[in-house]
Amino acid sequence: MESNVLLAVPVGGMIEPETSLAIAKMTRHPLITYISVKGSPIDQVRNDLVRIFLKNPQFTHLMMMDSDVVPPDGIVDMLLGCDSAMATGIVPICLKGAIVSNVVVKAVGDTEIFMTDWRDRDEPFEVIGAGAGCIMIKRDVFKAIRWPWFKHVEKRKAGDRIGEDIYFSRKAAKHGYRYKANPKALCDHIKKMGLLKIVKGFNLTDEIRNGNG
Numbered sequence: 001m002e003s004n005v006l007l008a009v010p011v012g013g014m015i016e017p018e019t020s021l022a023i024a025k026m027t028r029h030p031l032i033t034y035i036s037v038k039g040s041p042i043d044q045v046r047n048d049l050v051r052i053f054l055k056n057p058q059f060t061h062l063m064m065m066d067s068d069v070v071p072p073d074g075i076v077d078m079l080l081g082c083d084s085a086m087a088t089g090i091v092p093i094c095l096k097g098a099i100v101s102n103v104v105v106k107a108v109g110d111t112e113i114f115m116t117d118w119r120d121r122d123e124p125f126e127v128i129g130a131g132a133g134c135i136m137i138k139r140d141v142f143k144a145i146r147w148p149w150f151k152h153v154e155k156r157k158a159g160d161r162i163g164e165d166i167y168f169s170r171k172a173a174k175h176g177y178r179y180k181a182n183p184k185a186l187c188d189h190i191k192k193m194g195l196l197k198i199v200k201g202f203n204l205t206d207e208i209r210n211g212n213g
Contacts, residue, residue, distance in 0.1 A: 151168075
């Protein structure tokens with residue numbers, strides 16, 4: 001069966017201009033259909049996108065991309081080329097002031113450790129989880145996992161929580177599904193951030209890499 005991809009963008013505020021340009025290029029791909037849903041909270045919006053996807057059986061894959069992520073040209077084929085039920089691009093993210101990636105490489109207790117360096121990777125590799133900045137998931141995964149697919153979960157410590165996308169990764173793993181990350185699918189992530197925060201973040205990167213952040 002030929003792949004047929006629904007590109008779904010959850011929008012909390014606005015779509016960044018660079019992201020809009022990328023979407024315009026992506027919609028030229030013969031396998032892509034594009035929708036966006038505006039609203040909050042983000043876990044409910046993602047669940048609504050899954051519902052839309054499941055109601056349209058012609059789609060074989062759901063691709064979610066955040067409204068501030070800018071993927072490289074060819075991203076659709078890069079993720080399909082992972083030949084995996086779940087695939088992710090690599091998206092830089094800001095975590096506790098440090099710049100890491102959305103890709104989870106291991107877990108220490110109840111805490112995910114995110115990849116900080118991917119320069120030595122050439123081919124798709126399996127990871128234990130991923131943030132949902134640029135992901136592609138086959139229909140079978142959502143059919144196997146019961147609602148809610150995405151959900152914010154509060155931890156015992158005040159102000160600490162499990163993000164809706166990591167919740168999904170954990171739930172999928174219990175059903176035998178894991179992401180493959182494609183290092184060639186390296187995305188930009190548009191953020192407004194003070195330089196002082198970035199400088200402080202560099203001092204935290206090694207701590208996060210070692211699981212102490």
